[in-house]
Amino acid sequence: MGLYPCLRHGENRWWLPLGEDAHTVIGRLLLAPPQVPSHVRSAVIELLQSDPTFFLYAALQFSSDTAGLEDLADWWIENARGRFASGDAFLGAPDIVVEHKQRWRKLHAHYAAIAHNDWMRDAPLWLEVLGPPVPLSWHQHWPEIEFDAEVMEAEASPLDSGIFLQQLARQTQRAESLQAAFDERLHRAKLGSLKQLAYGLSHEINNPLANISTRAQQLQREESDPQRHAVLQRIVDQVYRAHEMIADLMFYANPPMVNPVRLDLVPLVADVLPAMQSAAEVQRIRIEFQQVVGSAWVSGDRSMIGEAVRGLVRNAAEAIGQRGTIIVSVEQEGERFQIRVADSGPGLSARDREHAFDPYYSGREAGRGLGLGLCRVYRVARLHQGDVALTTGPTGCVATLTLPIAKS
Template identity: 30%
Template structure:
């Protein structure tokens, strides 16, 4: 019922500022979409895809120019006939063409090469075109016009001086030598440039015309041996990204949909495996924080370690709070019971003194006052022990100290030896335990006090210390009457004592066990033949003790025993 109430009011307890924050599913989905968009953004910023389109156009123009150059060279040699050697000798010399394969690869890159201004207009030549080149160009012109219908490229062929002898744009007889690409080709060097268009052409995504704001120019020399007989200039507008994407629009749409589905699936999977356990843990934590007594259930495991660690930590904290609440409730009930008896006796005695004090004899008044003093002393012992128990069970955030066992035994035994208890020690008194010295002294003092109260008159106490690996095993035994089987299971319960008349509070062994557990140790009752044996197990502070010796801690010499220290 409490769990249902806590869950039902969950929305009311969530602050408004938290309701406005996105859930982890939304955050993960946005992160995945951003990660998917980053490569596309990088391609756009670096103009990689646009450069690829430019290089594709350059490669196409190089292939076309190579065919046109070979055709024009063959036509020029055919028109020159036997006079070809003499005509070649009058042309400018250039670096001879390499023998064998001579591939011409695309080199343009928009991220590196600038976009040059539009090409200058063709100018009138200083001299007319070479007759042989003109005749070869006239035969080539129909071929260029037919090829342009397919390639859509502007084609021009010049003679050795840069005068156009064949063109698809009506520039015949004009000079293109002022164009940088043509000048480089006439010098025997192929060239490629990107130039801005003179005017934009409106073209749809699926139109034949291309709407890129620049054109690719490619110029190749027409060579025969070591002489340049002309140049071939081709230009073409590359495809724009919009047109390229339009051609693959259905494939891109399918890919985008698939990527969105994958991103949503990944976000959903991550949110399911991460946020669901966190949400379940948060619900349990809110229920515990509201004061509901709910059982902390094990939540579904997550796909990441951090979520499991959070769930385990919250579950452990909730379990600790639950145990603490139970402990406080039981402790409060036990304390009220223990305090009720002496307070009731004290109240009754004081009421009798108040009502009948004047008529009482001196002995009766002294008896009632003595009873009051005993009850007050018992309450004082209870308060002192409760403070000791609270200190023992308080968290210990600091690292444990180092306590020498023999020294702790001697310090704790001194008042009890003076009171008549005989205490013998054997083993390794110099062995060090990983516990605070005052805590170890308190444990021994409680155990010695327990022997005095319960072992009986004339009982002796024996302390032994043995090192086992990285642990110390310390046994405190006595020669008393021992503990009955019925009481053995309750000796560590708070307020359980069989020596209430002797001033016992029933908190000593509970405090001793709490001090031992705070030092990563353990205190247990060991069954044995005769007497009582309590075993204290503590971690060693040092794996190598300095020495090994035996000693006796005993009461001072007395007329009754005659034993000395």
């Protein structure tokens, strides 16, 4: 059993369980053409009468004071893609445990015994399984749902499950093919020129920077005026910033030797995050760590992997700007561990994603960096036989650093 994308009111979030029948119907909606076939619409209406959470998910987000089953069906048709594609749809989703499933089974039995007109009344029982108490300010604005007897008696055309699975399989194949082509092009065309560039920049720019920094610090020692002293300090700071950019380039062009040790990613990530929280608090950004696995043993360079995590969190914070959430987790996927950094920022456009690992491209405004951080993270991943990838929807972005499990 899965979950629907989160429901929001103010700062609070609630989650409803997604059943198998709803999964099938929603999948049909996602694959449907712009003009949704009548049999798919009929299936949506039928499910609204039999699946309480499918019904509540639409009803609780309906903006009018009253609505009928036809209105809720229209809501699903218009909003299914946007809700499930959103980068924030499953950000911070809780783990489902046995207790949750037991409560949901009791609620299904309860809803089977009450009239449809009472479904909205008891909606808080569903919401508070995986969420805080429902505030009155939200509850009092819920719509009144009218169950039209004629609509309820209409028979839904059966879903052709064979055609549905065929369409879904083809869609998946196409997505995998596009992803593979994108990755190949990204690795070959966007990163190939960096090595040649880095060597030249290191020699031609580092020497003048060293002279500028030395002279500025000499003038600082002789300067008694506080304002001029502060101006000279800004010069020194900007020199260090430029030097760090070149160091990032050199890291890719000629990285240091990896010093692999057997290490656990869980405490490593947990140790990195507190140091970054103070800077994030200035931007009113909350950093959360979700421990999905008990341990995650890999063979790697502790310093490099720690710097990669810092780079991903720093990139997420810069993408958010002000007010938001970053959720960091360590998970297992087959024979690999994944460090996932999900943010509530604006997400990536198609162009941003194409250039994500380009050291001279940044989706941020001028003056906020050249986008070197992700390039450095990518290099760390490849040095450890791993990878880093970005996924995004209309809002939010998830960066995933993948590393192989250590051999016992």
